[in-house]
Amino acid sequence: MGVGGKFWDLLKPYARQQGFHYLRDKRVAVDLSSWIVQHETAVKGFVLKPHLRLTFFRTINLFAKFGAYPVFVVDGTPSPLKSQARISRFFQSSGIDTSSLPAIKEGVSVERNKLFCEWVRECVELLELLGIPVVKAKGEAEALCAQLNSQGYVDACITPDSDAFLFGAKCVIKGIKPNSREPFECYHISDIEAGLGLKRKHLLAMSLLVGNDYDSGGVLGIGVDKALRIVRVFSEDEILESLHDIGKGMKPAFNDGIKSLNDGEESCSEMKRRFPHCSRCGHPGSKRTHFKSSCEHCSIDSGCIMKPLEFRCECSFCSKDRDLKEQKKTENWWIKVCDKITRGPEFPNRKIIELYLSDSFTEEGFSMSWGTPDTEMLVDFMVFKLHWDPSYVRKMLLPMLSTIYLRERAENNAGNPLLYEQYEFHSIKCINTRYGHQSFVVRWRKPISTSGFTQGEAEKSIVVWEDELVEDEESVDPLDGLNEPQVQDDNGDCFLLTDECIGLVQSAFPDETEHFLQEKKMRESKNKNVSKEASSSRTTTMGVQRSITDFYRSTKTAVDTGGTQIASISAEKKRQATSTSSSFSKSVRRRLLFG
Incomplete structure (x- = not known):
């Protein structure tokens, strides 16, 4: 609360x-x-x-x-x-x-x-x-x-x-x-x-x-x-x-910069008696005086201007009168507040x-040290409490283990060469954007273990990713769930893909990061040049005078050709995805890598 x-x-x-x-x-x-x-x-x-x-x-x-x-x-x-x-x-x-x-x-x-x-x-x-x-x-x-x-x-x-x-x-x-x-x-x-x-x-x-x-x-x-x-x-x-x-029961002075109330009452009474205001225009001076000699504030030769509904006289006498009324109102409010507090x-x-x-809220000798997860005990605990599959627990724990591994690598420039005693850093795959936050997708290499499975079954369990900039689909998770590490197969080698902090990876593996950024820069430059050439080609083609029939025929042909190519590519991708999709359950696929 x-x-x-x-x-x-x-x-x-x-x-x-x-x-x-x-x-x-x-x-x-x-x-x-x-x-x-x-x-x-x-x-x-x-x-x-x-x-x-x-x-x-x-x-x-x-x-x-x-x-x-x-x-x-x-x-x-x-x-x-x-x-x-x-x-x-x-x-x-x-x-x-x-x-x-x-x-x-x-x-x-x-x-x-x-x-x-x-x-x-x-x-x-x-x-x-x-x-x-x-x-x-x-x-x-x-x-x-x-x-x-x-x-x-x-x-x-x-x-x-x-x-x-x-x-x-x-x-x-x-x-x-x-x-x-x-x-x-x-x-x-x-x-x-x-x-x-x-x-x-x-x-x-x-x-x-x-x-x-x-x-x-x-x-x-x-x-x-x-x-x-x-x-x-x-x-x-x-x-x-x-x-x-x-x-x-005491009432401390409520000082707001205005003089005391008693002096104010005498001044207010004196001002009202000595300085009357016109009932028509509201300015200092009586209505009769303004009728005879005009009002200096209204700026007309004779008479007065009728004051608006929300007229407020700004003369020194009226300003003091308002201040004194506000002072009295504030002091009355302060007295009421003090009375409320006193009754408590x-x-x-x-x-x-x-x-x-106080500044003593804990026992003496408390410790603040961060260790490494006890993976096997943790697996047993989550299996017993939440009935999770052991391979699922290991998979969800991997982002924490990889963060610890990269921190140790960044600090010592050495240490254990393997993550979780099984995976080695291979390369940076791409940049992933999720919830507006960019991170590196890192490849961790592990040979495929086919114990208990045939080679064909192992190949079916691999999900293939395209090498490109990825922006994950975002969804609301009331339990703040994790992004599951993905799996990639490349010529018989198995790779785990995890999202990692760009700065942390750069500190742990500076050479590999520099190599990835240079290649990324070269690809972007190449794509930019290709885009410029295509744009120049379109400009040149548009500069040639053609008949309307030729224009529509060529456009339609280009569209059909492009559509055929796109359809061919889509069919090929679908065929590859079907051939690499697994007919096994999630738990079976997880055991290939996390068992």
Whole structure:
């Protein structure tokens, strides 16, 4: 939840729209519970164990596609304040009066339900098998995410809870969608300070007024807009103490740059008595005076111009009168606001303030190190939990393994020559564009293993790709699924095709990348020259005068010839595709390469 009201709407104008590359090589803290809650609600009943499926797909996407180093944070024992607010919110939604309910005793917390805890435990086990660090918070996960961010352990935190800013977060990503063209929203506290003039304690004061995770009600009758107007009156150093004084019944001065109300009343009375205004044109001076000597503001020789319906006199006397009325209106509003705050019980709650300003949200000696996936244990885990085929698990895991392999290669310029002890880097096939993001399609070589199959069956299981620039078809996947590695056969050699970061491949294999880019440049130059020659030929042909009959005859012939050629090519491609398509199931084809 975070801060109550429409707090995110207040911050949205100051969000940065970031794309795929923003998180590359950055460490990010992820609130695991928010992922589970969000997608368990969205796809519940459609798939088996959606929390595990989502965590598997999205973690690999975050690691491989976005190039980030994620560290997951799980909730610890909730604060008694959070437990009390949760119970209060439940009874309020049920229409039950909470005033007569006994308060939760100090130090007593209410744990989450057992089913949710089981989901978290399964996700943690999966993440550990993937080699991703998991840290347990003392209380709320978003609090530890913010602490890791503020202390420099991570570069950003991914959480939908807006109170991460209250815990000290400097960069908050509300959510990511791996399979979408839309950029994600990234909020920096520096942008919020520059745009709204609000710092951490100002945001904390707003949460006390409109409600938060530890006080669901806030102050009755105060929303986000009104709270923003209140906290802007005070500096960051004095805002919390000023709220404390208001809670005790004191009314600090609401200084808006206009002189005091008592002097203003005397001046207003004096101005009305000494400086009358014409009832016809509205300008200073009486109607009789304007009739005798004309009005200097109306600029006509005699009489006055009838004032419009929305006339507003801009003379100094009227301006002062308006300022004084606004001053009185503001002071009356301020008195009412202070009275509302005073009526709130124990406002502001010192325990909530201390909790948000604390900087101890985790156990001592936590570790943040990224390892290599335990592939075989992971396969057994996913087969047991989700009933996936072992070859499918290995196939879906390949993007993460290839990213680790390329990172190690880029750092050490050596290391293990084989990916997953089976595949070697062969070449760059083409550039793939998916969701507006370009990547290299890399070929990994592996000899075809025909154990248990005939050579003919192995050949049937190969899907042939054309060597060209590819733009994948895009579809919405609520579980953020992965792009399955493709398979290619070339003269008896079997190749796996994976999408890889262009910069990462360039760092790991600079010579091969340079060779591919040079060939690509030569092909583009050749195609450009061919296009120019064709254009020149058409221009020359068009310059020869021909009869209408000849023109239509030649055009029709060209069209027919082209159509025949196209049909011939299409038939040949269809015949090749049919001859190479497999009559076996997907699991059989996967075992040829991932068994």
